[in-house]
Amino acid sequence: MERIFLNRAAAGRALARHLQSYAQREDVIVLALPRGGVPVGFEVAAALHAPLDVLLVRKLGVPWQTELAMGAIASGGALYVDRRLMHEAGVTEAQFEHVLTDAQDELARRETLYREQRPALSVEGQIAIVVDDGMATGATLLAALRALRSRSPARIIVALPVAPADGELRLGDAADEFVCALTPRVFFSVGQFYQDFGETTDDDVRGLLASSASSAGSAGSAGSFRPPQP
Incomplete structure (x- = not known):
């Protein structure tokens, strides 16, 4: 067991x-x-x-297939981007920036909630x-x-x-x-x-x-x- x-x-x-x-x-x-x-x-x-x-980590999902991660952001401004997947999925830079901005806003909200200004x-x-x-x-x-x-x-x-x-x-x-x-x-x-x-x-x-x-x-x-x- x-x-x-x-x-x-x-x-x-x-x-x-x-x-x-x-x-x-x-x-x-x-x-x-x-x-x-x-x-x-x-x-x-x-x-x-x-x-x-x-x-804290926030997945950066392909706009029309949000479960498919084209990258992630994490605490402290860390950013990972799978450029190859972005290209294969046909995601433009403008679309990527929109997803990134939304993710950064949500991550910031959670950072403030959990750390309470620390x-x-x-x-x-x-x-x-x-x-x-x-x-x-x-x-x-x-x-x-x-x-x-x-x-x-x-x-x-x-x-x-x-x-x-x-x-x-x-x-x-x-x-x-x-x-x-x-x-x-x-x-x-x-x-x-x-x-x-x-x-x-x-x-x-x-x-x-x-x-x-x-x-x-x-x-x-x-x-x-x-x-x-x-």
Whole structure:
């Protein structure tokens, strides 16, 4: 029988045990993908005594086929564009700029909502540990990693509680290291490996980020905060 995590916080604590080589380092930051990745990243950051921030990502969809990503933007002004796909899909520069502007506006709205005026952490020259609550297809994560690379981190580590057995292969060279607590043989969805996979709310995200920031990376203080369980 495959292992099941109690909830995202428990998954984060389990994941943190696989990342202890990055503990107590001044060049490490934890970037969590909202919303479900934030409770996981909160526990990882607390265990490693590292700062926590969100890595917001917004897909840039082809205007007439929005599920088809021609790129992505991420926190800190990071931009990834698949010019080849744009050309093959027949997307003009004007159409692309319209999609980009809309995405930037929405990303800015979410940045303000989650950070509450706290500036984004600089990743330049840092080891960025990118955390989510799991990986299914990997498409959103891949877009986020490609966008993040443009912010010049020294190294990108993908850290997940659970992913398919071929998860690392799916990401290719987008990350420098892949750390996963559980890679089950049979994988249908991320939620099947959680006893409680209830929705993480915007208020949960804001509370966790504020708690992590106020504790200045102290595992003892940060560990005292828990989001409300649905």
